[in-house]
Amino acid sequence: MHADEAPIDEQLVLxxxxxxxxxxxxxxxxxxxSSGTVNAMYxxxxxxxxxxxxxxxGVSDIEKEFEWLPRFAPLVPVRIPVPVGLGxxxxxxxxxxxxxxxxxxxxxxxxxVVEPGGLAEELAGFxxxxxxxxxxxxxxxxxGGALGSQDEETRKALDQLEGSIDTATALAAxxxxxxxxxxxxxxxxxxxxxxxxxxLDEGGRLAAVIDFATAGVGDPAxxxxxxxxxxxxxxxxxxxxALGVDDDAWNRGRGRALSMALIQLPYYRHTNPGIAANAQxxxxxxLADFS
Numbered sequence: 001m002h003a004d005e006a007p008i009d010e011q012l013v014l015x016x017x018x019x020x021x022x023x024x025x026x027x028x029x030x031x032x033x034s035s036g037t038v039n040a041m042y043x044x045x046x047x048x049x050x051x052x053x054x055x056x057x058g059v060s061d062i063e064k065e066f067e068w069l070p071r072f073a074p075l076v077p078v079r080i081p082v083p084v085g086l087g088x089x090x091x092x093x094x095x096x097x098x099x100x101x102x103x104x105x106x107x108x109x110x111x112x113v114v115e116p117g118g119l120a121e122e123l124a125g126f127x128x129x130x131x132x133x134x135x136x137x138x139x140x141x142x143x144g145g146a147l148g149s150q151d152e153e154t155r156k157a158l159d160q161l162e163g164s165i166d167t168a169t170a171l172a173a174x175x176x177x178x179x180x181x182x183x184x185x186x187x188x189x190x191x192x193x194x195x196x197x198x199x200l201d202e203g204g205r206l207a208a209v210i211d212f213a214t215a216g217v218g219d220p221a222x223x224x225x226x227x228x229x230x231x232x233x234x235x236x237x238x239x240x241x242a243l244g245v246d247d248d249a250w251n252r253g254r255g256r257a258l259s260m261a262l263i264q265l266p267y268y269r270h271t272n273p274g275i276a277a278n279a280q281x282x283x284x285x286x287l288a289d290f291s
Contacts, residue, residue, distance in 0.1 A: 005054045006093060008040045013050050015091045021099065024048065034196065037272060038213060043102060049081065052097040059095045061213035062086070064139065066098055069212060076129045078122070079103050079208040105199025105207040108230055110281045114204030116235035122206035123193070123231075124242030127223045133188040141191045143260070144218015147178055147252055150259045157262040165265075165283055170258065173290040177255020181248040182219070189222040190215050195230045195278060221245075224253025225260065228285040229278055236289070258286045 010029045018025040027045030034041050038058040042050040053059050066083045073082050085099035113119055143150075154174055158167050190197075191214035199208040224245065227236045240250060261282035268275040 004056065006052075006095070008052055008054065008093070010042065012091060012093060013042045013044075013052070016087055016093060016097065017044065017050065017099075019090055020087050021085055024099070037268070037275060039211075044099065047102050048084070049100045049102045050087075050097065051100055052093070053095050056095065058213065062096050062098050064215075065100075065212050068135075068138075068215065069100075071135055072130075072133065072212070072215075075133050076209070077125050078206055080212070081208070081210050103199060103208045103210070105201060108195040108198040108200050110195055110230050110278060111232075113230065113232065113235075116232050117238050118205055119200070120226075120231050120235040120238040121242055123198070123226055124239055126206070126209055127190075127193075127243060130190060130223070131187045131220055135188070138188060139216040141186075141189050141216035141218030141222060142214035143191050143256065144186065144189055144216060144222050146182065147180075147219070147255055147259075150256075150263075151178065154259045154262055157266060160266040161262065166287055169287050169291060170262065170283065173258055173286055174255055174262075176290070177251050177258070180251040180255070183221065183249070183252070186217045187220050188215070189218050189220060191218065191222045193223055193226045193229075195226075196274065198226075198230070219252060219256075221249045221252035222256060224250065225257040225282075228254060228257040228289065229261075229282045233285070233289070254286055254289065257282050261286070 013029045030043050032041040032043055040052045040054055044050050066086050069082055073080055081100040083098045083100050087097040089095055158171055197211040201207040227239050231239055261279040264275050265279040
């Protein structure tokens with residue numbers, strides 16, 4: 001997916017674990033299929049997961065999660081992955097890596113949500129709880145700053161997508177979001193509530209939220225993106241009402257979802273079918289909603 005990825009495979013994971021965590025050296029290792037773009041995931045035995053950055057840009061994510069996830073865990077209403085070990089560079093692999101608890105569940109898939117209304121309520125419950133977390137010294141959320149900071153990259157993506165989507169309506173939706181009143185007060189946000197970061201139980205209810213690499217303090221509208229990347233239109237209002245979202249925040253959230261999708265689609269079209277498919281889904285949903 002990226003020009004500067006580190007080579008990672010099961011044998012490397014086995015060697016790293018054996019050298020640095022001998023208490024787990026007898027456990028089997030298998031790659032976890034994922035549309036994740038920054039970290040590679042491997043299951044270690046039955047109850048652990050190894051998480052390794054693919055690129056240098058993911059190194060700070062490992063260290064951030066190791067510091068903050070244990071502090072978040074008792075404050076939110078669903079399970080989140082808790083690190084149990086922090087690995088060091090070794091065996092030719094250049095960066096820190098982590099071992100986390102394994103959480104059972106199925107990745108959420110847009111268009112295949114069994115209980116959309118219930119899932120919307122449960123997602124809103126997580127977001128509400130995370131917004132009121134009182135842990136000082138939090139980092140700035142990766143996507144939580146002024147919406148205008150994404151303007152140049154978003155317009156570049158629109159140029160790349162000319163002829164393949166309705167760029168005129170997409171631009172109108174984006175400019176409408178830019179014109180919305182900014183957030184009055186930042187708060188803790190997850191920042192990347194993509195379907196691939198939400199685990200569901202067998203009944204389709206929310207079992208866990210994973211991947212807190214982009215979490216931090218920022219615009220609360222960041223965590224409105226499931227309204228377009230996962231929830232059907234019938235559950236979108238449920239999510240909005242459960243979070244008490246005003247028009248400006250809703251507009252910013254829709255703009256953030258659109259910007260992410262516009263940037264992802266041309267970048268991952270040929271290298272990550274899962275991300276590209278969801279990006280197209282978001283664009284379609286946002287344009288229909290805006291229209």
